[in-house]
Amino acid sequence: MKTVIVWFRNDLRLHDHPALVTATQDADVVIPVFIFNNTLLKDGHSSDNRNRFLLESLTDLKKSLSELGSDLVIRAGSASTELRKLALEVSAEDIYYSADYTPYAIKRDKTVKQALANDDINFRGFPGRLAVSNLNALHTKAGTTHKVFTPFFRNWLEVQRRPVAVLPSKLPAIPDALDVGSIPALETITAKINLSPNVLPGGERAARERLHDFLENDIDDYKQANNVMAVAGTSRLSSYLHFGCISPREIETMLPETDGARAWHRQLAWREFYNYIIFKFPTNADLEFQERYRGLTWDDDPKLLQAWKDGQTGYPIVDASMRQLRAEAWMHNRARLIVGSFLTKDLLLDWRHGEAYFMHLLIDGDEANNNGNWQWIASVGVDPAPVFRRLYNPSLQQKNYDPDGVYVRQFVPELKLVPGEYLAEPWTMPEDVQKTANCIIGTDYPAPVVDHKTARLVALDKYRKVTAPA
Numbered sequence: 001m002k003t004v005i006v007w008f009r010n011d012l013r014l015h016d017h018p019a020l021v022t023a024t025q026d027a028d029v030v031i032p033v034f035i036f037n038n039t040l041l042k043d044g045h046s047s048d049n050r051n052r053f054l055l056e057s058l059t060d061l062k063k064s065l066s067e068l069g070s071d072l073v074i075r076a077g078s079a080s081t082e083l084r085k086l087a088l089e090v091s092a093e094d095i096y097y098s099a100d101y102t103p104y105a106i107k108r109d110k111t112v113k114q115a116l117a118n119d120d121i122n123f124r125g126f127p128g129r130l131a132v133s134n135l136n137a138l139h140t141k142a143g144t145t146h147k148v149f150t151p152f153f154r155n156w157l158e159v160q161r162r163p164v165a166v167l168p169s170k171l172p173a174i175p176d177a178l179d180v181g182s183i184p185a186l187e188t189i190t191a192k193i194n195l196s197p198n199v200l201p202g203g204e205r206a207a208r209e210r211l212h213d214f215l216e217n218d219i220d221d222y223k224q225a226n227n228v229m230a231v232a233g234t235s236r237l238s239s240y241l242h243f244g245c246i247s248p249r250e251i252e253t254m255l256p257e258t259d260g261a262r263a264w265h266r267q268l269a270w271r272e273f274y275n276y277i278i279f280k281f282p283t284n285a286d287l288e289f290q291e292r293y294r295g296l297t298w299d300d301d302p303k304l305l306q307a308w309k310d311g312q313t314g315y316p317i318v319d320a321s322m323r324q325l326r327a328e329a330w331m332h333n334r335a336r337l338i339v340g341s342f343l344t345k346d347l348l349l350d351w352r353h354g355e356a357y358f359m360h361l362l363i364d365g366d367e368a369n370n371n372g373n374w375q376w377i378a379s380v381g382v383d384p385a386p387v388f389r390r391l392y393n394p395s396l397q398q399k400n401y402d403p404d405g406v407y408v409r410q411f412v413p414e415l416k417l418v419p420g421e422y423l424a425e426p427w428t429m430p431e432d433v434q435k436t437a438n439c440i441i442g443t444d445y446p447a448p449v450v451d452h453k454t455a456r457l458v459a460l461d462k463y464r465k466v467t468a469p470a
């Protein structure tokens with residue numbers, strides 16, 4: 001009788017799960033397990049919002065496994081110790097898992113593999129995290145590593161895909177004698193005060209509902225709607241993709257042949273691009289990809305950083321975006337770009353502050369995507385472009401992407417009565433208008449913490465200086 005353990009990590013689903021499906025084909029007994037550890041729950045990258053979503057996703061997964069006759073075993077501690085202990089207890093010959101490409105995951109999996117080697121327990125990775133099965137199949141025509149998105153995207157579209165994995169309608173039961181353990185209560189792993197109030201629920205069921213809703217109602221208009229900040233025109237699947245509650249490969253097979261769907265598919269490719277980049281260049285986790293920018297000096301101004309975090313910069317579109325992040329543990333992509341440009345090129349603060357703060361709050365906070373995008377908007381990463389192209393004027397961004405002020409007024413109620421003509425630059429309101437709008441600048445709403453035009457010149461000069469020959 002053969003026993004295989006399936007170690008769930010950020011693949012919390014039953015649909016299209018190659019590791020689980022192969023386990024059911026290879027073994028008589030299949031033991032699904034999830035392991036809580038301190039890195040996940042408490043280290044610098046952890047997040048109470050993500051922990052809540054994780055618990056919801058695990059509860060949903062446990063329910064789905066139980067409906068098929070199995071269960072989810074829960075353990076707490078170091079992955080290598082707990083997996084080894086469990087494997088010896090149930091006499092498992094193999095442990096299957098969905099491969100992950102971040103530096104953290106690769107290091108952890110290496111440690112686990114080493115810990116299992118002496119006991120002759122096989123540790124085998126499967127695809128499932130990305131639409132493509134093998135990142136090493138992607139390269140430029142010259143055979144080198146991609147560093148630019150568009151050629152990567154063309155290459156990615158052409159790479160052969162695996163079929164969607166279909167789970168049997170019944171799973172083998174967990175041995176009676178095995179202690180299944182239990183999913184911890186929310187209050188034991190989160191501080192309530194840090195939880196954002198308006199969030200999506202975790203879990204595969206919620207993910208599939210959201211996907212179906214998006215495919216039915218919004219995907220065809222994605223090209224027009226995805227940059228309108230007040231409109232719910234994007235899928236909001238990012239958190240589900242991060243936790244693997246839904247499979248990008250399966251989603252691909254469900255897309256219609258429309259311009260909207262093609263534009264959306266391209267966004268999915270960005271996710272795969274940044275996974276590829278962090279896999280190929282793991283030092284990006286700490287350092288600028290472009291070596292010449294490792295010499296940039298950043299200002300150190302805790303007050304400005306706090307104003308940015310609190311949505312108190314005096315620039316309405318920046319403040320609305322930062323307040324959306326706190327309220328929803330999610331932020332519109334355009335908003336992320338605007339606040340990223342503002343932090344690095346208006347406030348002249350290190351992109352790593354932004355990366356860390358996003359990781360702290362975002363449910364979709366993801367080492368590959370977050371790092372890749374922060375490096376992109378700070379102009380220090382792959383897919384390079386001249387610095388001025390990613391240096392946004394916040395007032396113009398607001399006029400372009402929130403022309404009626406619906407998004408700003410939703411998240412910055414102090415500006416509710418400010419007339420549209422002043423909404424992007426409320427500090428230009430004459431005093432009598434400030435009074436009738438119940439919004440005295442400097443009292444009810446901050447004056448701008450920096451002058452964009454001046455900051456822009458300083459930023460351009462700063463980037464130019466580190467690249468200019470001495």
Ligand SMILES: Cc1cc2nc3c(=O)[nH]c(=O)nc-3n(C[C@H](O)[C@H](O)[C@H](O)COP(=O)(O)OP(=O)(O)OC[C@H]3O[C@@H](n4cnc5c(N)ncnc54)[C@H](O)[C@@H]3O)c2cc1C
Nearest residue numbers: 234235236237238267268270271333336365366369370373
């Ligand atoms: C500074 C910054 C930090 C970011 N940090 C993260 C992060 O930690 N986690 C994360 O998932 N996304 C991150 N993004 C990318 C993007 O903003 C979100 O994926 C997107 O807003 C999620 O909303 P959605 O699911 O409705 O997206 P949709 O527009 O519906 O896109 C579909 C999917 O494509 C992927 N995607 C879309 N845009 C990008 C992109 N630029 N890079 C990578 N994948 C993309 C996501 O998985 C997304 O769910 C960041 C962007 C910026 C500018």
